[in-house]
Amino acid sequence: MTFIKMPDYSIYIENNGLNNLFKYIEEIYPYKDVFVVTDQTVFKLYHQRLLDVLPDYRISFVIVSDGEKSKSIEVYQYVIEQLIEQGMKRTHLLISLGGGVVGDLAGFVSATLYRGVSYIQIPTTLLAQVDSSIGGKVAIDLKEGKNLIGAFYNPKLVLIDPVFLRTLSKREYANGLAEMIKAGLIGDKKLYHFLLENEEVGEHEIAMAIHVKREVVLTDPYDHKERMYLNFGHTFGHAIEKKHGYELYKHGEAISYGMLIALEIGVHMNETKPELYDEVKDQLIKRGLVKEPLLLLENYKDEILTDKKNLADGLRFIIVPKVGEVKIVKVKASDLT
Ligand SMILES: NC(=O)c1ccc[n+]([C@@H]2O[C@H](COP(=O)([O-])OP(=O)(O)OC[C@H]3O[C@@H](n4cnc5c(N)ncnc54)[C@H](O)[C@@H]3O)[C@@H](O)[C@H]2O)c1
Known part of the structure; x- marks a missing residue:
């Protein structure tokens, strides 16, 4: 396992680190409700794994379509409405599980919902593992351009599990x-x-x-x-x-x-x-x-x-x-x- 310290949070890089997610969560979050934002492909591939590695948690999922089009105001609003409907409160934890699209979107939701909720990044693409999950920039797009609405908002932790990369296309x-x-x-x-x-x-x-x-x-x-x-x-x-x-x-x-x-x-x-x-x-x-x-x-x-x-x-x-x-x-x- 490789551990990288950022001023406000930790980055763990670990093969099969997903198995230890509960330990990492316990360090930063005292409750048992977590809300996962992910996309369709990642949901299909990994939602069961997430349920298996967090048996003691109540997990709610919000699933968006794959791709850049999900970094829109409409999808942002949809995610917020779903989270509220599913009972997410200000003290609850959001998990971003996916590539850079999900990370940017879920990060921006976290920065703004109830003026900020805690979130963690579990990046599942190589691009998200080496780039988008690091540095605290979160954003959505407008038709006028990419990443025009956003924030600097750090996660509570980033868990990078290279095993996710096995299912990535070439x-x-x-x-x-x-x-x-x-x-x-x-x-x-x-x-x-x-x-x-x-x-x-x-x-x-x-x-x-x-x-x-x-x-x-x-x-x-x-x-x-x-x-x-x-x-x-x-x-x-x-x-x-x-x-x-x-x-x-x-x-x-x-x-x-x-x-x-x-x-x-x-x-x-x-x-x-x-x-x-x-x-x-x-x-x-x-x-x-x-x-x-x-x-x-x-x-x-x-x-x-x-x-x-x-x-x-x-x-x-x-x-x-x-x-x-x-x-x-x-x-x-x-x-x-
Ligand atoms: N915030 C930042 O600092 C920053 C930096 C660079 C890029 N970005 C943003 O990142 C986005 C691009 O991210 P991306 O390249 O990860 O694309 P992406 O999130 O669209 O993911 C690409 C595809 O891979 C699929 N996928 C994800 N994980 C998978 C896995 N483990 N196995 C199989 N399929 C998987 C997804 O479902 C999707 O279809 C852009 O919106 C870009 O603006 C942000």
Whole structure:
């Protein structure tokens, strides 16, 4: 078991850690009612396991459809109404069981229902285990854009059980690997090199990726400056997701194209060696995260320029001069060709 301490909560990374969920819950919560928000796929696969590992608890489930469309105001309201109807009180505990969609939605419900209830994250996708369940950002989408309504709201604990990853599709697995490759590139050479040579990840590598995010989040919990480093590849990635309606490309795929564009900018600025670009490109192709011909920056200019988050303080991009190093550069809108 690997234990990572955040200022307000603990992250446990443990194969078959779900079996010990009751112990972890007992440390933070004195009652026996828990309310689980999950999606249809995760419910089908794991609700019986949850009932089995928490025999002494009264468990109520709220199930939403799979996918980004569940991070909507309508589904947010539905979840809140269901929780109230099922008897959830302010002192009760909410469990988010699922990928990043469920985590963001259930986290935002927790931040706002009764002005805040306690919740725990049990992330079941690789992306959620290495990224979205860490750092306290929770949100839902508007038709105007992703994650436009949200909060910083930490869980009481995060339980990461890599055994969940066994039922993930190859594409979803790769989706999480993209964020791990990003973590390696921006902050951990060893992780980056491990991923170059190995197909699968386990407790140790998940912990390495979390450590990269942890360092950045602790330096800048409310996303004013350093947290921007985590956005390596994301400026372009978000533009790609936006242009294609969040359906065609998974987040990890979009940011993979985005990382290549950001590395290319680094190469043009003589900051990044072309060999690094080639190595990352080969790695992303091998993982099925990008395909040739690659997506080109010039086709996503409009989405970048109309992204409200980018316009507020100019166009600043993250580049990686060397593995494990990041730099913020300013790019003029006219240079986006
Ligand atoms: N809060 C943050 O800091 C943060 C960071 C990155 C991403 N995100 C958000 O995360 C979301 C994407 O999360 P995601 O990639 O996990 O997608 P997701 O939650 O949509 O999950 C992907 C699919 O995998 C299925 N699934 C989940 N666990 C499974 C398992 N163990 N076995 C089989 N299938 C399983 C789900 O049912 C779903 O169909 C986006 O909304 C993004 O904005 C948030």
